[in-house]
Amino acid sequence: MLKLYSFQGSGNCYKVRLLLSQLxxxxxxxxxxILAGEAKTPEYLAxxxxxxxxxxxxxNGNILCESNAILYHFAVxxxxxxxxxxxxxxxxQWMFFEQNNHETTIAVARHWLxxxxxxxxxxxxxxxxxxxxxxxxxxxEQHLVSRPFFTGxxxxxxxxxxxxxTHVADxxxxxxxGYPNIRTWLGRVSSQPGHITMDHICS
Amino acid sequence: MLKLYSFQGSGNCYKVRLLLSQLxxxxxxxxxxILAGEAKTPEYLAxxxxxxxxxxxxxNGNILCESNAILYHFAVxxxxxxxxxxxxxxxxQWMFFEQNNHETTIAVARHWLxxxxxxxxxxxxxxxxxxxxxxxxxxxEQHLVSRPFFTGxxxxxxxxxxxxxTHVADxxxxxxxGYPNIRTWLGRVSSQPGHITMDHICS
Numbered sequence: 001m002l003k004l005y006s007f008q009g010s011g012n013c014y015k016v017r018l019l020l021s022q023l024x025x026x027x028x029x030x031x032x033x034i035l036a037g038e039a040k041t042p043e044y045l046a047x048x049x050x051x052x053x054x055x056x057x058x059x060n061g062n063i064l065c066e067s068n069a070i071l072y073h074f075a076v077x078x079x080x081x082x083x084x085x086x087x088x089x090x091x092x093q094w095m096f097f098e099q100n101n102h103e104t105t106i107a108v109a110r111h112w113l114x115x116x117x118x119x120x121x122x123x124x125x126x127x128x129x130x131x132x133x134x135x136x137x138x139x140x141e142q143h144l145v146s147r148p149f150f151t152g153x154x155x156x157x158x159x160x161x162x163x164x165x166t167h168v169a170d171x172x173x174x175x176x177x178g179y180p181n182i183r184t185w186l187g188r189v190s191s192q193p194g195h196i197t198m199d200h201i202c203s
Numbered sequence: 204m205l206k207l208y209s210f211q212g213s214g215n216c217y218k219v220r221l222l223l224s225q226l227x228x229x230x231x232x233x234x235x236x237i238l239a240g241e242a243k244t245p246e247y248l249a250x251x252x253x254x255x256x257x258x259x260x261x262x263n264g265n266i267l268c269e270s271n272a273i274l275y276h277f278a279v280x281x282x283x284x285x286x287x288x289x290x291x292x293x294x295x296q297w298m299f300f301e302q303n304n305h306e307t308t309i310a311v312a313r314h315w316l317x318x319x320x321x322x323x324x325x326x327x328x329x330x331x332x333x334x335x336x337x338x339x340x341x342x343x344e345q346h347l348v349s350r351p352f353f354t355g356x357x358x359x360x361x362x363x364x365x366x367x368x369t370h371v372a373d374x375x376x377x378x379x380x381g382y383p384n385i386r387t388w389l390g391r392v393s394s395q396p397g398h399i400t401m402d403h404i405c406s
Contacts, residue, residue, distance in 0.1 A: 049345050070292075073292040089275060092295075097253060100302040100306065101253065104307055
């Protein structure tokens with residue numbers, strides 16, 4: 001069976017648990033405590049030299065890393081990834097935006113506030129992260145003015161990628177009350193068939 | 204004709220100039236000085252609310268953003284993107300690694316050293332960027348021990364994505380002398396048919 005090396009509190013790992021659940025693909029979670037260094041052991045690094053979660057291990061030993069690449073892999077040929085070339089590229093566009101603009105501000109701020117002792121140095125940088133994160137939320141809010149989902153009329157992996165850390169942005173010190181379109185979209189995502197919450201324990 | 208909004212010194216923009224040149228796709232460069240705020244004007248933001256370069260504008264007004272999504276779009280069906288599903292996902296895996304781990308350390312350090320007045324505050328953060336960037340270079344070096352290119356035997360868009368800021372890493376204060384596999388790979392990339400340098404002016 002597919003093994004998913006996953007840290008329960010990581011939005012990147014949640015993305016993969018969510019998509020695999022919605023696709024009905026059976027998988028076994030190997031809980032990997034990144035805070036305790038379990039993604040930096042020699043055994044783990046031999047499989048993924050980048051030392052990050054999530055990581056997928058197939059029965060034949062093949063390994064896949066990077067949350068959004070994993071989403072793409074399993075979504076090909078399903079309703080969660082458009083066939084149309086331009087729509088498919090735009091799905092990836094939002095996923096690269098997520099990894100370069102969104103995760104690096106909103107998820108990092110959340111990581112510090114939720115899991116770390118916040119030092120004075122962190123506090124200065126948190127201001128920058130909040131400024132950057134609010135800019136990112138503004139881009140999302142504007143995009144959702146006229147669209148129910150990120151790549152148009154259908155829910156897909158761009159939504160999963162962006163939902164993961166947006167729906168817990170409050171844990172990073174972000175107040176979503178000024179982003180009504182984002183809040184409506186969060187509700188749309190969480191009411192999709194087969195949705196599981198971030199807290200849901202996949203066995 | 205295709206318009207490419209591009210800043211000459213940006214590695215992200217260079218990626219697209221390089222691929223389009225190698226594919227023989229004609230394009231018109233609209234030089235966009237990001238340092239002078241030309242990607243933050245109302246006209247630009249109306250096309251790309253994220254206010255970043257590169258941006259592609261098709262003749263029919265369609266817009267594509269995010270360098271690696273643009274690479275994917277033009278590489279589909281060419282020798283630069285594998286057809287095999289696992290190899291295709293691994294191409295994307297390295298491209299997400301690039302945007303989340305590599306660009307956010309190596310390109311940011313280069314941006315500060317090349318284009319900004321480095322303040323004391325920057326200097327403290329530069330140490331972190333250098334530590335993070337060296338870790339990233341270590342992952343690349345290890346991967347290249349047994350492979351000529353990032354996704355195996357053939358040059359492709361994962362190489363273009365990673366080449367863009369690696370080959371100018373020295374401008375970010377990184378010394379590549381301790382990374383022989385990376386240096387050999389840089390030479391392999393720059394000797395590909397149709398290669399253009401970052402300085403090359405595309406008209």
